[in-house]
Structures are given as structure tokens and as C-alpha cells.
Amino acid sequence: MAGPWIGRLMAYCGAEVIKVESRDHPDVTRQYIPPDAPERGVETQLSPWLTDWNAGKRFVGLDLRHPEGASIARRLAARCDIVVENYSAGVLERLGLGLAELRRARPDLIVLSSSGYGATGPCRHYRTWGPNLEALSGLATVSGFPHRPCTITQYAYPDVASALHGLFAVLCALEYRSRTGQGQHIDLSQFEVTVASMGHVLLEFLANGVEPPRLGNRSRHAAPHGCYPCAGGDRWIAIAVASDDGWESLCRAAGKPRWRSDPRFATREERVANAAALDEEVSQWTRTRDAYELMHELQRAGVAAGVVQTVEDQFLRDPQLAARGFFERISHARKGEVVANGIPLGLTETPGRTGLAGSAIGADNEYVLGTLLGMRAAEIRRLADAGVVQGEHAPLSACRGANTG
Amino acid sequence: MSSGAEEIEHRGGTDRPQALAGRRVLELADESGVYCGKLLADMGADVIKIERPGGDPARFIPPFWGGEPGPNRSLFFLYTNTSKRSITLDLRKPRGRHLFRQLARRAHLIVETFPPGYLDALGLGYASLRELNPELVFTSITGFGQTGPHRGFKCSDLVASALGGALHLTGAAKDPPVALAGWQAFITACAFAAASSLIALYHASRTGKGQRVDISLEECAAAATHVCGAAKWLDDHIVPRRGGTRLFASVPSGAYPCRDGLAYLMVNRVHHWRALARWVAEVTGNNVLLDPLFDGPSANRQPHGDFLDAVLTEFTSRFTVEELYREGQKRHLAITPVRTAAAVAGDDQLAARDFFVPVEHDAGQTLAYPGAPYRLDETPWRIRWPAPRPGQHNRGVYGSELKLTEAEIRSLEEEGVIRSGWPPLAHPEPSRESASWNSLPAWRVRGSAGSWRTAGPR
Numbered sequence: 001m002a003g004p005w006i007g008r009l010m011a012y013c014g015a016e017v018i019k020v021e022s023r024d025h026p027d028v029t030r031q032y033i034p035p036d037a038p039e040r041g042v043e044t045q046l047s048p049w050l051t052d053w054n055a056g057k058r059f060v061g062l063d064l065r066h067p068e069g070a071s072i073a074r075r076l077a078a079r080c081d082i083v084v085e086n087y088s089a090g091v092l093e094r095l096g097l098g099l100a101e102l103r104r105a106r107p108d109l110i111v112l113s114s115s116g117y118g119a120t121g122p123c124r125h126y127r128t129w130g131p132n133l134e135a136l137s138g139l140a141t142v143s144g145f146p147h148r149p150c151t152i153t154q155y156a157y158p159d160v161a162s163a164l165h166g167l168f169a170v171l172c173a174l175e176y177r178s179r180t181g182q183g184q185h186i187d188l189s190q191f192e193v194t195v196a197s198m199g200h201v202l203l204e205f206l207a208n209g210v211e212p213p214r215l216g217n218r219s220r221h222a223a224p225h226g227c228y229p230c231a232g233g234d235r236w237i238a239i240a241v242a243s244d245d246g247w248e249s250l251c252r253a254a255g256k257p258r259w260r261s262d263p264r265f266a267t268r269e270e271r272v273a274n275a276a277a278l279d280e281e282v283s284q285w286t287r288t289r290d291a292y293e294l295m296h297e298l299q300r301a302g303v304a305a306g307v308v309q310t311v312e313d314q315f316l317r318d319p320q321l322a323a324r325g326f327f328e329r330i331s332h333a334r335k336g337e338v339v340a341n342g343i344p345l346g347l348t349e350t351p352g353r354t355g356l357a358g359s360a361i362g363a364d365n366e367y368v369l370g371t372l373l374g375m376r377a378a379e380i381r382r383l384a385d386a387g388v389v390q391g392e393h394a395p396l397s398a399c400r401g402a403n404t405g
Numbered sequence: 406m407s408s409g410a411e412e413i414e415h416r417g418g419t420d421r422p423q424a425l426a427g428r429r430v431l432e433l434a435d436e437s438g439v440y441c442g443k444l445l446a447d448m449g450a451d452v453i454k455i456e457r458p459g460g461d462p463a464r465f466i467p468p469f470w471g472g473e474p475g476p477n478r479s480l481f482f483l484y485t486n487t488s489k490r491s492i493t494l495d496l497r498k499p500r501g502r503h504l505f506r507q508l509a510r511r512a513h514l515i516v517e518t519f520p521p522g523y524l525d526a527l528g529l530g531y532a533s534l535r536e537l538n539p540e541l542v543f544t545s546i547t548g549f550g551q552t553g554p555h556r557g558f559k560c561s562d563l564v565a566s567a568l569g570g571a572l573h574l575t576g577a578a579k580d581p582p583v584a585l586a587g588w589q590a591f592i593t594a595c596a597f598a599a600a601s602s603l604i605a606l607y608h609a610s611r612t613g614k615g616q617r618v619d620i621s622l623e624e625c626a627a628a629a630t631h632v633c634g635a636a637k638w639l640d641d642h643i644v645p646r647r648g649g650t651r652l653f654a655s656v657p658s659g660a661y662p663c664r665d666g667l668a669y670l671m672v673n674r675v676h677h678w679r680a681l682a683r684w685v686a687e688v689t690g691n692n693v694l695l696d697p698l699f700d701g702p703s704a705n706r707q708p709h710g711d712f713l714d715a716v717l718t719e720f721t722s723r724f725t726v727e728e729l730y731r732e733g734q735k736r737h738l739a740i741t742p743v744r745t746a747a748a749v750a751g752d753d754q755l756a757a758r759d760f761f762v763p764v765e766h767d768a769g770q771t772l773a774y775p776g777a778p779y780r781l782d783e784t785p786w787r788i789r790w791p792a793p794r795p796g797q798h799n800r801g802v803y804g805s806e807l808k809l810t811e812a813e814i815r816s817l818e819e820e821g822v823i824r825s826g827w828p829p830l831a832h833p834e835p836s837r838e839s840a841s842w843n844s845l846p847a848w849r850v851r852g853s854a855g856s857w858r859t860a861g862p863r
Contacts, residue, residue, distance in 0.1 A: 001631075013604055028673065033704045035641045042702070048636035068706035085600075092804035097735060121757040127739040131652055135669035136658065136741040138749040140650075143586040144576055150660040150743045151583060152650040154574040155630040161589075164596035165444075169779035171603035172424035172448050174663050176784050178610070180425075184783035192760055192778055195749060198587035199775035205746035206761070206773045207470045207480055212746055217563060217584055220467045225563065227572060227581045234646070236582055274645070304559035306623075307569040308582045311638045313644065314570055320555035326624055341634035344624035345601040346550070349616035350608055398699050 001130065002162035002190055003086040003114045004053040007169050010082075011056030012343045012352035018368055019057045019079075020073060021361045022064065023390050029053045030361075044392065045333065050358035051340050055330055060369070061362030061390030069388045072097045075373055078105040080203065081177075082170055086114040089124045090217055099185055108183040110173045114166055118189030128190065130156025137194035142201050145216040161197045162190040223271035224250070224282045227308055230291035236308035237291045239282065239298065244268065252284055253301035292317065323380075332357040362391030423449025424784035428606070431455060431516045432489065434465045436588070437562070437622065438518040438546040439485040439594035441602070445514075446488035447777075447786050453508070453802060454491045459826040460795030471773065477767070477794055484774065486792035487764070492803070493796035493823050496527055501822045507807055509534045513609075514542045514602050521547055521556045532619045541615040542605040546598050550621035558690055560622055565590040569626020574633055576647045583647075594625040656706040657681075657713050660743055661721040667743035668721060670730045675701055680736050685720045766791050 004019075004027060021027055032047030034040055044050070060076075063069040075099065077083055083102060092098050102109055113119050116128035131152050134140040139158075144151025166188045173184050195202060204212045217226040222242035230237050241247050244267075251260040259265055259281065264274040271278055272327060279325040286294060291307040298305035307313065314321055321327065326342040338357045345352060369375045369389065383389040428450040432442040439454075446452040454461070460476055469478040477483065495501040506529070509515060515534070517524065524530045533542040545551060548560025563584050566572050571590065572582035584590075598620045609615045627634070633645035633653075643653075650669070651659040658671040672678045682694035694716060699706050706713060722728055726742045733740030742748065750773075755761065761773040777786035803809045803823065817823045 031674075031702065033702060035643070035704075038704055046640075046641070049632065051636045052631045052634065095725045102732055117754050118758055121754045123734070123754040126741075126754075127737055127742060129655075129671045129673055129739050131650070131658065131671055132669050132741040134581040135667075135743040136749075138744045138746050139585060139587075140660075140743055141745050145580055148577060150650050150669070151576050151585075152652075152660070152669075153571070153585065154645055154647060154653060155571070155633050155653075157585065157589065157629065159632075160593065160629045161596065164593065165778045168444060168596060168600045168603065169781060171600055171607070172784065173781055174607065175428075175603060176422070176424040176781075180422075182783060184781050187780040187782075189758070189779075189780075191754065192758075192776070195755070195760070195775050196778035197589065197592045198585075200481040202441040202746050202749060202775055203480040203484050203772075204468050205750055206775075208468070208472060211587065212468075215586070217581070220564075222561075226584070227563075227567070227782050227830050229581070236567070236572075238563045238572065240563045242561075246784035262858065266680070297721060298559045299555075302559060304561045304564045306558075306560075306564035308567040308572045309570050310568055310573050311634050312628070314568075315635055316639075318568070320549050320553045320558075320568075320623065321627065323553035324550055324621070324624070326627065333541040338636055339639055340636040341628055343623060344597060344628050346544075346619035346621070346624075347601055347605060347608075347616060348619055348687065349614060350605070363453070395484075 001028070001053055001156065001159040002166055002188070003084050003112075004168065005163035006084050006112070006114075007054055007057055008055060008344070009163065009171075009343060012354055013345065013347070013350070014352070018076065018364075019054060019059050020062055020064070020076070021059065022061060022390075023361060024063075026361055027054060028067075039218075045358070045360050046335070047358075048338070051330065051332070051338050054358045055340065056354040056356065057358070058364040058368055059359055059361060060365055061392070063388050063390060064095045064097065066386075066388045067096070068383060068386075072369070072373070072383075072388075073097055074101060074105045076368070077102045077109060080106070080109070081174070082110045082112065084112045084114065084166075084170075089115065089119055094373060103183070106183075108168060108181055110177060110183045110186070110190060112166055112170055112186040114162065114188045114190065116189070117191050119187040130159040133158035133190050133194045136191055137198065138202065139194060139198055142198070142212045142214060144214055146214045148214070158190050158194040162188060162193045165193045165196070171261055190192045218275050218279075220267070221272065223268070224274045224278050225275070226279055226282075227285050228279070228286040230286055230289055230294060230307075232291070234290045237286055237289075237294055237298075238306050238308055239286075241271075242268070246270065247321070249301045250298070250303050253298055253303060254282075256281075256285065311341075318344065328354055330354045330357040330378040332351045333359050333363075360392035362389070365389055365391055406738040421787075422784050423787065424781060425450035428449075428514065429453070429512045430516060431508055431512045433515070433517040433519065433524075434546070435461075435518050436466060436481065436485075437560075437591045438516055438598070439463065439482075440592050441516050441544070441546065441598040442489055443485050443487055444595065444599040445516075445602070447788055449784070449787075450514075452489040453798070454486060454489045454793065455505070455508075455748070456491055456493050456795050458493045458495050458796075458821055460493065462551070464795070477792060483772070483792045485547055487774070488787070489791040489793060490798040490802065491793035491795055492799050495822050495824075496524075496529065498820065498822050500817060500820065502527060502529060504803070504817075504822070505529055506534070506537060509541065510537045511806075512541060513606060514540070514544065516544045516546070516547045516598065516602070517533050520553045521545075535615060539615060540609045540613055542602055542609055542618060543615065544598050544602045544605070544618040544620065546594055546620045548622050550619070550624065551619045553622075562590045562622075565594075565622035565626050568623045570630045570633070571626045574630055574645060574647055578647055580647075583728045589629075590622055590626045593629045594622045597625050598626075627669060635859050651710070651714075654703060656703045656710050657717055661712070661714075661717055663721050663726045663729050666722075666726045668726050668733075668740055669743055670717070670721070670733070670738065670740045672703070673739070677738055677850075678706070681738055684733075684736055684738075685716065688723065689720055691716065762788055764791050798821065
């Protein structure tokens with residue numbers, strides 16, 4: 001999923017992004033069965049993940065196993081600045097779309113190959129999804145509470161980290177190309193991105209030979225530092241106090257002079273050493289409080305505090321995200337309009353925008369093949385009849401598998 | 406620009422060009438923004454880290470190399486400040502502000518993490534700097550952005566992860582929400598900031614117009630969780646929450662026990678499910694998973710998750726982690742070990758790719774660093790030198806580049822404008838100067854008598 005999100009971000013910034021798919025190998029984000037109507041089966045255009053990962057792109061359907069399909073792909077590459085691919089090692093070479101062929105089509109092309117383990121090495125063919133990489137990188141082991149040997153996110157964090165690092169790498173290559181006219185190949189290993197993203201944690205082993213302790217929400221240099229229960233079911237507030245000023249502010253806001261005079265909490269070092277007792281005190285105090293009221297009280301007192309929000313909270317109860325227009329309304333060919341989490345690149349002079357929320361395989365065949373490549377309508381029809389150019393008019397030949405990002 | 410530091414020799418060599426060579430960056434960043442500077446510096450940009458006189462308090466974020474605190478011993482600081490130069494500068498003094506304007510005039514990019522309005526109050530905000538340098542890109546990383554009712558809120562990695570939705574989606578349902586290790590909200594925001602800054606630089610070099618880049622930690626965390634975000638929730642009305650190691654839409658998925666540890670297994674396509682079901686039947690003689698009831702997409706297996714987990718647990722418990730990993734991958738199944746830091750450091754794939762890079766420090770000590778997140782074949786990523794000492798490059802920057810005379814530099818040092826010496830002086834005034842620096846520990850400095858004392862900023 002790292003590859004598709006790079007394209008999503010580029011499309012948001014105004015790049016023309018063309019997604020090449022085939023009916024046999026549709027993007028995994030299309031594998032969606034509506035939970036309220038599973039009898040309808042896979043609904044490739046209705047998938048919300050299509051919006052999250054593939055909005056704003058043009059969609060062309062090509063059978064790359066067919067020589068004419070590969071040839072069209074090479075002609076497309078010749079018209080592009082950047083190719084992003086995440087095929088298993090060796091597949092594109094077999095299709096006649098390897099780096100050498102693509103460079104023949106366009107010498108200054110920038111090609112990013114995204115994979116789980118990288119393009120070289122004994123494990124280059126291994127398969128992973130985001131959570132596999134959390135486990136493999138050690139992130140799942142060094143994160144979380146001491147009694148949990150494996151802590152996993154529901155949002156496939158390594159996919160996101162890999163896409164952002166991949167985007168940065170492509171932009172570096174573009175900068176180099178605009179200076180020198182030279183393209184290049186980028187080998188992006190999601191495993192390596194994930195390890196680099198937690199490099200300072202790993203460094204504790206590399207430097208000192210000890211496993212980084214699982215701290216849960218605690219900090220080695222700040223206390224209180226954690227998620228504290230609030231009134232209501234599964235309601236929490238995060239509070240982070242690092243300085244003596246912050247501690248005094250917290251004691252004042254909580255109306256707890258007793259905390260301030262407690263010798264166990266007198267200095268930052270004492271508070272960190274007695275974090276368990278301190279967490280218990282703070283939890284007793286927050287337990288009956290409304291999370292949002294408490295956040296505002298603490299922030300007014302200058303204490304870093306935030307409600308542990310769900311997406312529903314963010315959408316309905318977060319005036320900051322609302323004021324900044326974080327959620328984006330995007331038009332959708334069949335649903336009319338959908339809403340998606342924003343792309344917070346923060347470019348104030350050249351703000352981004354998402355076009356269509358994602359459409360069918362081959363929805364833009366005519367534009368891509370006709371307008372961009374100048375192919376005649378009869379030629380496109382002939383290739384469509386031969387199954388080389390594909391659209392979603394026919395049912396998906398193999399609605400393989402599940403429905404996740 | 407001359408580096409003033411000796412380049413580290415390693416794989417790829419130092420003769421190869423770097424993609425961002427020639428880009429001049431000023432970094433005024435606390436722990437929330439330093440990874441952005443690292444991304445730029447390791448790709449060749451000249452990143453000048455501007456520290457307060459005496460040095461950045463982030464130099465004392467634990468843990469430390471060898472367990473002993475020191476200005477260049479914090480592992481976080483060492484990791485996130487590779488390939489940068491350091492100068493010290495007091496922005497609260499008029500001569501300090503004058504020097505900063507001279508630096509800003511020559512810079513392509515400024516990366517800063519002060520609270521909204523802080524630099525404006527010093528006359529050093531984007532509005533005044535763009536007058537000096539219209540092509541300047543000015544990237545701000547703050548908790549909530551430069552606008553909106555919460556722009557003045559205090560933030561931290563934990564608070565950003567909470568409001569951004571990441572905490573609610575991490576860990577076990579029975580536990581409180583929990584943060585990922587290693588300040589991943591900061592890392593995510595820094596990756597956004599680095600990419601945005603390059604986009605803005607690209608725009609500036611085509612149009613001559615720089616811009617403000619306004620990065621919000623809360624928004625970056627919310628963007629990172631998008632697969633559990635608004636598009637899906639508004640579609641199926643299910644509010645995603647943390648749920649252990651199993652992913653909500655993939656059955657089976659999760660950490661399964663082996664004889665000597667855990668392995669993570671995830672099935673996401675129907676042919677992977679069939680391969681797994683066949684393998685289980687082969688090994689156990691139990692054909693139950695081949696039942697057509699379980700075939701097809703994950704949705705078909707969703708009602709039977711607990712039963713499938715019981716069968717799979719019995720299966721995986723017969724293997725060591727290593728056996729399950731290698732044999733599973735041979736069968737094209739996404740199975741990976743749940744690794745400790747030590748196991749990652751010894752990983753065969755990372756070793757084959759020379760991922761860890763030795764970096765030589767002062768006094769001949771060498772430390773292996775996690776290496777390149779990406780491999781560009783023409784312009785390789787490179788740690789050029791380790792994190793600088795506070796003000797290590799004062800003479801190079803103020804002398805060679807701003808052309809100050811030695812007498813001028815000395816007078817600036819005497820006035821405390823660019824004082825680089827160690828230990829730092831305590832700040833004379835109680836510091837409310839920067840809320841973004843308030844999450845840092847008080848500096849602990851070993852005094853001459855060998856006792857601990859607390860110095861600046863409060």
C-alpha cells in the first residue's frame with residue numbers, strides 16, 4: 001500500500017498520476033465487500049479504501065502479460081517523469097518492463113521500486129503487509145505495555161511511513177534531475193523504512209547492548225506521562241508533563257496542593273521514579289471527569305493534554321480540525337461525494353486538492369490511450385476486444401481475496 | 406560550503422553526488438522537528454542547526470551512549486542530528502537577530518518548531534523574512550498548526566497521537582490506548598515536512614516564490630490513520646478501535662505462538678488463505694480449514710475468527726519462529742517473526758544489504774547506526790558525519806561564510822550572542838520563551854565538583 005499512497009499524495013499536489021491495473025490484478029483496495037450488503041459481493045468502485053489510497057488518479061486497464069499491453073506501458077513511461085511500482089522482484093523484467101527497458105523508453109526516468117524487504121538480498125521475494133513489518137522491525141516488541149509481547153496498530157503504520165519516505169526520495173531524485181538532467185532508480189524497502197523510523201530506539205541496543213524497555217505510555221524523562229481514564233466508556237485523556245512549571249500548573253489546575261508537597265513528586269527525577277504512584281493519583285482524579293472539559297481546563301493552565309479521539313470524535317467534536325478544513329470532501333462517480341482524511345502537506349501558497357475519489361479499472365482508458373498517447377478509437381477498440389485494454393464493463397475475472405489496506 | 410567536519414567514509418564512497426547538495430537549510434527545531442533536518446542532511450543538504458548558547462536541551466534526552474549523560478551522548482540526539490552543522494545563537498539579543506537575518510537571506514529553507522507567533526514577536530517570522538528573501542521556504546512544525554482555535558495548545562508526541570487518533574487504534578482492547586515507541590507522531594510529521602519542503606522548493610525554483618509550510622502534528626497523526634479514517638467510518642458506520650494483534654478486516658491475522666516466541670501471520674487474499682489451509686492440513690492431518698465455508702474473502706471467515714485462531718494456534722505451536730517464518734515465506738505467506746531489537750540488529754536481510762553503517766565519533770569510538778531508508782542509485786543517502794557539538798561550526802559559518810572578523814566573533818562570544826562553550830550558563834531570565842522547548846528536561850550538567858546541578862532553561 002506504500003506505492004499507491006505515494007501516487008495519492010502526488011496527485012493531491014497536482015501531478016497527473018496514471019494507475020495501471022488489470023482485471024486479474026486489481027488494486028487490493030478494490031477488494032471490498034459492503035458490510036451491510038455482503039450478498040452484492042466485491043464492489044470495486046465503492047470501496048472506501050479506494051478513496052484513501054487511490055483518489056485523484058487516472059485509471060487505465062492493461063494486460064501487461066500481453067506484448068501489446070507491455071508496449072503501451074512503455075509508451076506511457078516515455079511520457080512520464082516518475083514510475084512507482086511494487087511488483088515482486090523479477091516480475092517486471094519478465095514482462096519487458098524492467099528498469100533497462102523503461103530507461104530505454106525514457107533515459108531520465110525516475111523509477112521507485114517499493115517492496116517489503118528491498119530489491120536485493122536473500123529475502124527479496126518475501127511477502128509482508130503493514131503489521132508484518134511492525135513485528136519484523138521490532139516496533140511491535142519495543143512498543144506497548146510491559147506485559148504485552150506484541151503491540152500492533154490497526155492502521156498499518158509502516159505503509160504510511162514507507163509512502164512518506166518514498167515520496168521524499170522521489171522528490172530528492174526530481175531535485176537532482178532538474179539540476180543535472182539525470183534520472184535514477186530508488187530501491188525502497190519498507191522494512192528498512194520502519195527500522196529507520198525507530199532508529200533511535202534501536203540505537204539503545206546498538207550502543208549499549210540492552211533491549212529498549214517497553215514503557216507503555218511512560219517516558220524516561222517526563223511524568224505524569226500517560227493515558228488516564230475519563231467518564232464514559234473507553235474514554236481517555238493523554239497528559240504529558242516534562243517540566244517543573246508544567247507540574248505546578250497541573251497541581252494548580254487539579255486543585256491538588258497535596259501533590260505539590262508530596263516528596264515523591266518533588267522533582268522531575270522523583271516523579272519519573274514514582275510514576276506508578278503518580279499515575280494512580282492522576283487516574284483517581286481524571287476518572288470522573290469529562291475528557292473534553294478536562295483537556296480545555298488543562299490547556300488553559302498550560303499543560304499538554306489531549307483527548308484520545310476516535311475518527312468520530314475528530315469528525316464531530318474537534319473544532320481545530322474543523323477550522324482548518326482537515327477532512328476533504330471529494331466527488332465520487334457513484335456515491336456523489338465522499339469524505340476522506342486530509343493530506344496535511346500544509347503548502348499555503350500551493351494547497352492541494354483531490355479530484356475524483358477513485359473510479360473503475362480502465363475508467364480513463366480513452367483519455368490515457370486516446371488523448372495522451374494519440375491512439376485512434378478503432379485501435380483502442382481492437383485492443384479492448386483482444387483483452388489487452390481492459391475496463392470494468394466485464395466482471396472481475398478473479399475477485400481474489402479480502403478487503404483491507 | 407565547507408563542512409568543517411570530516412566526512413565519514415563508507416559504502417558508496419564520498420565521491421558520489423548527493424541529491425540535495427547545494428541546498429542551505431536553517432534548523433531551529435526541538436525534538437519534534439529534528440528528524441526532518443536529518444532526512445534533508447543525509448541526502449546532502451547543508452543543514453545548519455541553530456542552538457541556543459550552550460546547546461540544545463535535547464542533547465539530554467535519555468537514554469545515553471554508555472549510560473552516561475553528556476552533550477553528545479543522547480542516543481536520540483545522535484541519531485536525529487547526523488550530517489548537520491551546529492552554530493549557537495541567541496535570538497533574544499539584537500545582534501543575534503541581526504545575524505539570523507543574514508543567515509536567512511542566504512538560506513533556501515528554514516525548519517522551525519517554535520509556538521505560533523514566537524518568531525514573529527522577535528521580528529523573525531515568515532512575514533519579515535520573505536521581504537529579505539522572497540524564494541525562502543519557511544516550514545513550521547507545531548502541535549496544531551498556525552491557525553485555528555487550538556493553535557496555542559501545548560503538545561507532545563503522546564498528545565498529538567491521542568488527538569490524531571493513533572492511540573485509540575493501537576494495542577489491546579483491554580488495555581488503555583497506547584503509543585508506539587520512538588515518537589512516531591514526530592517522525593510522521595517530519596517526513597511530511599521534509600516532503601512538503603521539497604515540493605515548496607521545487608515551486609520556488611520555478612516561480613521565484615517561496616511559501617510558508619504549515620505542518621500540524623495532530624493532522625499528520627490523523628492522516629497516518631487514514632485507513633481507519635473518515636472514508637471508511639462514514640461508509641460502514643463502524644468506529645475502528647484497537648483490538649489486539651488481529652487486524653479488523655483480515656482473517657486470519659495476528660501474532661501466533663510458536664515454540665520459542667511469536668510470529669505474525671496475515672492473510673489478505675484468497676490464494677493465500679488456500680495455501681495456509683493446505684499447509685495446516687499437510688502438517689496436522691486436520692482438513693477442517695479446507696471446508697468451503699471458510700473459502701473466499703476475509704468477510705467469509707470473519708464470524709469464525711476465534712475458531713480459526715484456535716486451529717492455527719495448535720498448528721503454529723508445532724514450529725519454532727524461524728521454521729514457521731522460512732517455510733511460510735516459501736509458500737508465499739506473509740509470515741514474519743516478532744523481533745526484539747537484538748534480533749533486528751542481527752537480521753540476515755539487513756546484513757546482506759549492509760543496512761547498518763558504522764559512524765566514527767570523537768575519540769575513535771565507532772557506533773553502528775540504522776542506515777538508509779531508501780537507496781538512490783545515483784545519489785546515495787549518506788551519514789557524512791556524526792551529530793555536531795554545540796557551536797562546532799561557529800567559526801566556519803560566522804567567519805568563513807558571513808565574513809565576520811575574528812575580533813567581531815570574539816565580541817559576539819563575550820556578549821553571549823554566540824557563546825558555544827560548555828557547560829552552558831543558566832539562562833538569566835525565567836524562560837517562557839518557547840513552549841515547544843518546554844517539554845524538555847531541565848539540563849543536567851556535571852559541575853566541577855562532580856556533583857549534579859541543574860542548569861538553564863529553568
